[in-house]
Amino acid sequence: MLPSAFVRSFTRCARRYTTEAASTPKKSSNLPFYLLGAGAAGIGGYWYLENRSTHAEVKQEKSPLDPENFKDFKLKRIIPYNHNTSTFVFELPENQASLLPVASCLVARSSDPEALTDAKGKPIIRPYTPISPPDLKGELVLLVKRYENGNKSKYIHSLKVGDTLALKGPILKFPYKANEFNEVALIGGGSGITPLYQVVDHALADKSNTTKFKLLFSNVTENDILMREELDALKKKYPNNFEIVYLVDKPGPNWTGPSGYITSDIIKKHVAPAYLGNKVKVFVCGPPGQVAALAGKKNGKEQGELGGILKELGYSQDQVFKF
Numbered sequence: 489m490l491p492s493a494f495v496r497s498f499t500r501c502a503r504r505y506t507t508e509a510a511s512t513p514k515k516s517s518n519l520p521f522y523l524l525g526a527g528a529a530g531i532g533g534y535w536y537l538e539n540r541s542t543h544a545e546v547k548q549e550k551s552p553l554d555p556e557n558f559k560d561f562k563l564k565r566i567i568p569y570n571h572n573t574s575t576f577v578f579e580l581p582e583n584q585a586s587l588l589p590v591a592s593c594l595v596a597r598s599s600d601p602e603a604l605t606d607a608k609g610k611p612i613i614r615p616y617t618p619i620s621p622p623d624l625k626g627e628l629v630l631l632v633k634r635y636e637n638g639n640k641s642k643y644i645h646s647l648k649v650g651d652t653l654a655l656k657g658p659i660l661k662f663p664y665k666a667n668e669f670n671e672v673a674l675i676g677g678g679s680g681i682t683p684l685y686q687v688v689d690h691a692l693a694d695k696s697n698t699t700k701f702k703l704l705f706s707n708v709t710e711n712d713i714l715m716r717e718e719l720d721a722l723k724k725k726y727p728n729n730f731e732i733v734y735l736v737d738k739p740g741p742n743w744t745g746p747s748g749y750i751t752s753d754i755i756k757k758h759v760a761p762a763y764l765g766n767k768v769k770v771f772v773c774g775p776p777g778q779v780a781a782l783a784g785k786k787n788g789k790e791q792g793e794l795g796g797i798l799k800e801l802g803y804s805q806d807q808v809f810k811f
């Protein structure tokens with residue numbers, strides 16, 4: 489079961505719709521992690537944030553996920569989030585936790601590999617980052633934005649409760665270590681928030697955390713801002729360590745924040761300067777055009793050369809990580 493307040497935090501949206509119904513570790517290990525005191529079971533929403541400090545103990549040697557093989561997971565619940573995005577809650581067997589390391593994602597494929605293929609007949613596979621914490625028992629939650637011309641996102645949105653999706657992982661993106669940096673900037677747009685949220689949610693829940701996080705999050709309109717409630721709740725709970733700047737391209741009449749793209753001036757104003765060296769890290773995740781403008785193009789799964797605004801501002805390749 490999802491914690492009641494998580495469900496509550498989504499009922500706002502759910503009421504408006506007819507509801508119901510994302511360097512791979514070694515195979516042999518299959519994630520022999522013990523997550524001790526990493527946070528209580530719960531996800532997003534106020535219940536989770538308020539109860540993390542109860543520090544439930546998860547003693548579980550293996551993740552139900554497999555980094556080498558796709559495994560089917562049953563869709564338990566679909567909760568519409570906004571006009572193009574829904575929350576998909578998958579069941580983890582035997583009430584296990586995912587134990588995904590932070591920061592990591594999963595890759596998704598259709599359970600029947602032939603159900604969704606590309607022009608060459610190969611199964612279409614895309615990465616998704618769970619928004620549920622690694623120690624949430626029994627459930628794994630994906631927030632998926634639907635692209636009208638998209639392959640996988642449309643497929644996931646076509647699933648019904650009881651259907652399965654094949655997931656493989658974790659795909660380790662960046663091994664986050666508590667207090668490695670004094671300041672972390674999280675810069676992104678749209679559904680790029682999910683990896684950034686995974687990092688900040690995990691980091692702030694650690695009582696020893698001293699790192700300060702600044703989120704610069706841009707969207708087309710205010711209605712497109714994903715995870716806003718959860719982000720605002722984190723900011724409220726950790727006011728000294730978390731700042732958020734929301735930007736929208738098309739501001740409504742009541743919008744008081746900045747509008748337009750994330751510019752050099754906005755980064756200079758909010759992000760720790762490059763001269764702090766290895767004490768500052770900038771995580772970037774957004775649509776390919778935004779990533780290219782901010783930090784240079786990714787090169788497939790490789791980071792690609794640093795470019796864009798961050799390079800102009802003097803940040804080095806090592807200071808920037810593109811999801």
Ligand SMILES: Cc1cc2nc3c(=O)[nH]c(=O)nc-3n(C[C@H](O)[C@H](O)[C@H](O)COP(=O)(O)OP(=O)(O)OC[C@H]3O[C@@H](n4cnc5c(N)ncnc54)[C@H](O)[C@@H]3O)c2cc1C
Pocket residue numbers: 510593614615616617618630631632633634635637638639640641642678679680682683774775776811
């Ligand atoms: C590390 C990582 C984690 C991710 N986590 C999530 C997540 O948690 N939730 C989520 O919804 N998505 C996430 N994504 C994006 C996801 O992997 C897919 O790219 C997205 O769902 C579109 O796939 P598609 O097959 O539907 O579209 P495609 O068939 O690949 O593309 C169709 C159209 O959509 C455009 N498009 C593709 N991807 C994007 C994008 N990201 N932003 C803007 N336009 C795009 C293309 O330009 C094209 O016009 C993540 C991506 C990465 C790299």
